[in-house]
Amino acid sequence: MKSHGPPGRDACDRLVADLVVQALTERGISAPDAGELVGNAELRSLDIALLGLNSLDWTALASRIEEASGTEIPDQVLVRPESRCVAGWGEAVYAARNPDPENMNAHKEKGWDA
Numbered sequence: 001m002k003s004h005g006p007p008g009r010d011a012c013d014r015l016v017a018d019l020v021v022q023a024l025t026e027r028g029i030s031a032p033d034a035g036e037l038v039g040n041a042e043l044r045s046l047d048i049a050l051l052g053l054n055s056l057d058w059t060a061l062a063s064r065i066e067e068a069s070g071t072e073i074p075d076q077v078l079v080r081p082e083s084r085c086v087a088g089w090g091e092a093v094y095a096a097r098n099p100d101p102e103n104m105n106a107h108k109e110k111g112w113d114a
Helices: 009-026 034-039 055-069 075-079 086-097 101-109
Strands: none
Touching: 009 034, 009 055, 009 086, 034 086, 055 075, 055 086, 075 086
């Protein structure tokens, strides 16, 4: 599998993917493999709403991700379709775990600090 960034980033994406698959399965929705969600660029960036999860599901999923990662995901990441995907949520978990001043501006541009 191709790495999607700095060391530890793939683990964050995998954590999110595992929990997305769990949420889909619990709702009785056919779920892709977590490895495929991470490894397939199209699926990595697919809005989880298009996988079949609704806003109540996102909230529950975000809570699980925050609990499992020990971090808080910015609300803006959870509600913006372009960020509401394995890649976006994985990036948010990674950023929360590894605050980097160089990336702070990029996150501000995304509205994550609002």
